[in-house]
Amino acid sequence: MSTYPALHLLIGGNQVSGESRKTEEVLNPATGDVLGKLPHASADDLDAALANSAKGFAMWRTAPVEQRAAVLTKAGALIRERAGTIAEILTLEQGKPVGEAKGEIIYGAMLLEFYARELPGIEGRTLDRPEGKRAEVRYEPVGPVAAFAPWNFPSLNIARKVGGAIAAGCSVIVKPSEETPAAALATVQCLLDAGLPGDVCQVVFGVPDEVSRHLLGSPIIRKLSFTGSTAVGKHLSKLAAEDLKRTTMELGGHGPVMVFDDANLDKALDQMAANAFRNAGQVCVSPTRFLIEEPVFDQFRDGFVERVKALKVGNGLEDGIQVGPMANSRGPDQIERMVKDAVAHGAKLLSGGERIGNQGYFYEPTVLSDVPVDAEIMNEEPFGSVAILNRFAGEAEMVAEANRLPYGLAAYAWTEDAGRQERLIAQVESGMLAINAGSVSAVDMPFGGVKWSGHGHEDGREGIMACMVTKSVHVG
Structure with a gap:
């Protein structure tokens, strides 16, 4: 059995913990035992994550498609290689049978690999115009993304949130659930070990409402991606609307x-x-x-x-x-x-x-x-x-x-x-x-709902396009 790992934040590619940060206990749902203590990000930590994310976006948005695809492909391979270890950690903190956990983790690897294959085909288009003129449609990364992921699929939800964003050329600050942090951290670590620059993906934890208000209150963040309850989704949508940030909402169902x-x-x-x-x-x-x-x-x-x-x-x-x-x-x-x-x-x-x-x-x-x-x-x-x-x-x-x-x-x-x-x-x-x-x-089909179940999509080509904006170019 895997030993439950030490917990930390990831800011600028660095593992951050200790000092005077608040912590909370992570429990094993099968026993009630304490697995570890999770540090909360301070306001300074969140500001550092935002600043690094801005730097990461400025650099990553110009990264060649081939570079982004190579990182996603290698990360998928690393996730497959480490799937057994991550699955045991996931089961310790979330509870699902370990075989089910491994299936979730492999699906996340498949999704990253699909994004890598799909990237070269996401192109704009040039329209017919008289000689000497040009009209084209371009797709560009929306900007730094704030992503909030729940505890029910702690590895796959991270692959969905981070994979689409970095495929599109965005940077991302992800806040996984505080109840299932280790599987999320292990999944992001595969991306970093695959060559993703540390400034492109930050991982923070804390009191959810405090973290969301801090990140969404910053003009650096240009998109919100959230998976969770309809009630919380409505609340976060209101916060995002203050700055007209784009949103992807995967909410409740029945x-x-x-x-x-x-x-x-x-x-x-x-x-x-x-x-x-x-x-x-x-x-x-x-x-x-x-x-x-x-x-x-x-x-x-x-x-x-x-x-x-x-x-x-x-x-x-x-x-x-x-x-x-x-x-x-x-x-x-x-x-x-x-x-x-x-x-x-x-x-x-x-x-x-x-x-x-x-x-x-x-x-x-x-x-x-x-x-x-x-x-x-x-x-x-x-x-x-x-x-x-x-x-x-x-x-x-x-x-x-x-x-x-x-x-x-x-x-x-x-x-x-x-x-x-x-x-x-x-x-x-x-x-x-x-x-x-x-x-x-x-992995090649869009995942998302309608009505109170949200809007926007993850997975499929749509998971990448959800992190892009459209630009119309007219040259006379």
Whole structure:
């Protein structure tokens, strides 16, 4: 097992810690034990990060595409090489099974490598004009980026935030979650070891509101990238609006799963039961609201509960574990409250519904059915180990429920009817839709939502373009 590393800030390529800086404890969610102490950035540290980021941008924006691509490619290789070590560190501080952690880390490497391959194809265009005149469209880096990443995917979220920015030619100051700092630091270190200049990427920690206000209050920052809750996203958007900074917001969801009577139920059950409890349900695109057509409801319900009860819960570092602890004490508290509220409203508790043990933040994988629409869990993202199974009369009713909430991140549908598939593609209000598939993520596809689930994209070519601005040039 990897030893949990010493924690620090990264400013100008230097590891910064100690002195009189405030610190906070990082806990192991499986045991509650203290793993380490994380230093907070002082106001002077944040000012230094801003100044270095300005210098980094002035230099990196002119770096040849080949240089940027080479750094991304080598960083991807280093992440792959160190994936086993980083995965154990990630599991120690976040809780997910170590195999799942390694998969997350490899996806981040694949994303950096994709950006490297995609960069040469991102070009402007020249338009036809009379002889002696010229008109062209150019894409240029937006400027220094402030990026805020959450704790649920502490390595991949860093690859997303930093990879797109540096591919575009921007510098970036990233604030990972204070609850999962070591995996984030290890991921950035791969970029630095791959040749990324230290001024191009800074890593800071602290009280989130204090750090965000300080960074977003500076004219040096020209773009905000945030992944997290809708409430915090709205708050940060207001701060960014004061200086008209560009924003990418990947916010909350409440993923509907429409299961029709012509679906391949075995395939749907095998994929969605596991997917619903991946990372203990702490996934922004997690399938949470299962909307099941009446003729197959009983069969789907019984098969789903059977599979969920077979999931093995425990310390993510142990062999065979499929569901780890929730990442922090807030998780079980929230799920417990939501489940009790649902049952009080008349929902049926089919499995789970209890905490596990008295050590760490474990909660049983929980399945509810026949949950009334006025229960809290039907309207607010649970973000934990719970799935909701409700029955519906048919397609129109199911689509209406899928679109009822103000969220629109990911949606899923299971049907063999080609005509229905096309109708769902046209009608479902979500940034991502999977039909007869359990995943909405691919490194070459844009990742993002609509409505209260945010705007802008990461991954795909769009992840680079989100960090660029367009310039129209007219020469007479």
